[in-house]
Structures are given as structure tokens and as C-alpha cells.
Amino acid sequence: MLDETWPVLTDPSxxxxxxxxLIVNSKDSMPNGGKIxxxxxxxxxxxxxxxxxxxxxxxxxxxxxxxxxxxGIPPDLLNxxxxxxxxxxxxxxxxxxxxxxxNQFAQHTGGGLHIASTLGSGTAVTMYLPRRQSLSSAQxxxxxxxxxxxxxxxxxxxxxxxxxxxxxxxxxxxxxxxxYRTTAVExxxxxxxxxxxxxxxxxLFSDIALPGGYSGRDLARDV
Numbered sequence: 001m002l003d004e005t006w007p008v009l010t011d012p013s014x015x016x017x018x019x020x021x022l023i024v025n026s027k028d029s030m031p032n033g034g035k036i037x038x039x040x041x042x043x044x045x046x047x048x049x050x051x052x053x054x055x056x057x058x059x060x061x062x063x064x065x066x067x068x069x070x071x072g073i074p075p076d077l078l079n080x081x082x083x084x085x086x087x088x089x090x091x092x093x094x095x096x097x098x099x100x101x102x103n104q105f106a107q108h109t110g111g112g113l114h115i116a117s118t119l120g121s122g123t124a125v126t127m128y129l130p131r132r133q134s135l136s137s138a139q140x141x142x143x144x145x146x147x148x149x150x151x152x153x154x155x156x157x158x159x160x161x162x163x164x165x166x167x168x169x170x171x172x173x174x175x176x177x178x179x180y181r182t183t184a185v186e187x188x189x190x191x192x193x194x195x196x197x198x199x200x201x202x203x204l205f206s207d208i209a210l211p212g213g214y215s216g217r218d219l220a221r222d223v
Contacts, residue, residue, distance in 0.1 A: 005040045008062050009132040010109045013177040017170065018102045022066035022125050024166075025099065029070025029123065037067040042131070051112035051128060052082050052103055060131035061111060067124040073117040081115060101174075102127065160184040161191045161206035161219060171205065188214035195223055 019038075026036045041063040049056045073081060082103040102125070103113045110130040117123040158175055162168040163186045175182045183201075185191050188210050195201065204223060206216035 004042075006042050006060060006062050006131040008109070008129040010129060011177075014105055014174070017174045017177075018105045018127065019064070019066070020170065021099070021102050025125075026066055026068035026070060026123070029068055029072075034069035034122075037065075039063070039065045039067065041065075043128075051114050054107050054112040056112045056128060060133075061128045062131060063126050063128060065124055065126040067122065069122040072119040072121055072123055073115070074119060075117075078115060078117060082113065099125070155179065155181055156202040157181045157183070157200070158203045158205050159191060159194060159201045161186070161188065161204070161210065161216065163187060163207065163211050167207075175205075186210075187212050188216070188219045191219055192222065 023036060023038075030036075042060070043063055044060050045056065045058045047058055082099045099113075099115075106113045106127045106129065111128040114126045114128065115123065116126075156179075158180045160168060160171050160175070160182055162171060162184065165186075168184050168186065172182050172184050183194060185194065188206075189212060191204070191206070195204075204220065206219050208216040210216055210219075
């Protein structure tokens, strides 16, 4: 039960964003409808466990899983599914950043991500989050070190280019929570206009597939 789940030490807004990303992915994988299940559990690891891109040290962890009844992920793509900009969705239907950000979030807490999927039956994505022992201590992070710090934006400026309103809003909310100042537009032409007027942005954060025939790669090349 939820009240028996161990506490974890993490940023609530970042956890909410990660959970939302997983739920949106599950929803998109079930175009004809289906059930999404969210589960929590406690687990004590006695030995190092290999997750997605990280070796998780022994210790106590809380599992947060999002399970769907969707199309599933082909076995040959499972090892690429958390790569930035890699997506199994139709062209223009996704950014390929959702699972990548969830994986980075889980690792920054000192945990990791596990993905299990069966074609035609669904997918289960589980975040391993270290148990909080006290307000002043934390579980060892990947490979036994301390949890990686989450770098804050400290007012740095980011130009977000994303044509999907929901994804754009989600990115802006997440980056703002992390301390960045953001400006968001939906296509490359608008981004170029802004950069010509105000060139002192610290980072360009762009989708690859954009409307108007001007891609994120074109934008990165021209700026």
C-alpha cells in the first residue's frame, strides 16, 4: 500500500514531470484504449543490479512503475529507447526526449530505470529511487558513489522550439522549475527571428521534426 512505501529524497516537481512523461507514453501506446497501472513497492538489493545505462549499488530502493496494455516495444529497440531523440512513434508524433529525461532524472537521484516490454501486450517502466534514511543522509548512487547533483539553471536562458503544445508546456514548466529562463516558440522561423533580435541565449532546445520544412537540425546549423 502507498502508506507503507518508504520515503525518498527528490524534487517533487521533477518526479511529477517524470511520472507524467511515462503516463503520456503509455496513453500514446494504446490508441484504442486500455488500462494504465501505477504501482509502488519497496525492494532491498543485496547485490549490484544492472539497469538502463547504470550499475545500481546494493541498498534500499522504492520502485515506481507505470504499466500499460499498449503495443509494446520491439526487443531490438529496447536498448535504444532512452537515447535522446530516439522514438518509436510516427514521424512528428513525439520528440524522443520523454524516456531520456525520465532515465536522467532517476540516475540523478542515485537510482535508475528498468524497462520491460512484450509486443502486443504492453510495457512496464520502473524507476528505482533510493530510500531516504534521514534528512541528512542518502543511499549510495550508481557504482557506489554519492547521488549525482541536479544542476540548477541559475537564470541561464533557453530557447525552446517545439510544435506540440502539450510537450512545449511540459518542457517550459520543467526547465522553469530547474531555474532556467525560457522562451518557447513552435517553429524554426520564429526561433530565427527571436535569435536575430536577442542572440544572447545560452542554449537552444529544439525538436527535430518541425512544421514548415525547417527542421531542428537546420536550426542548429544556422544559429
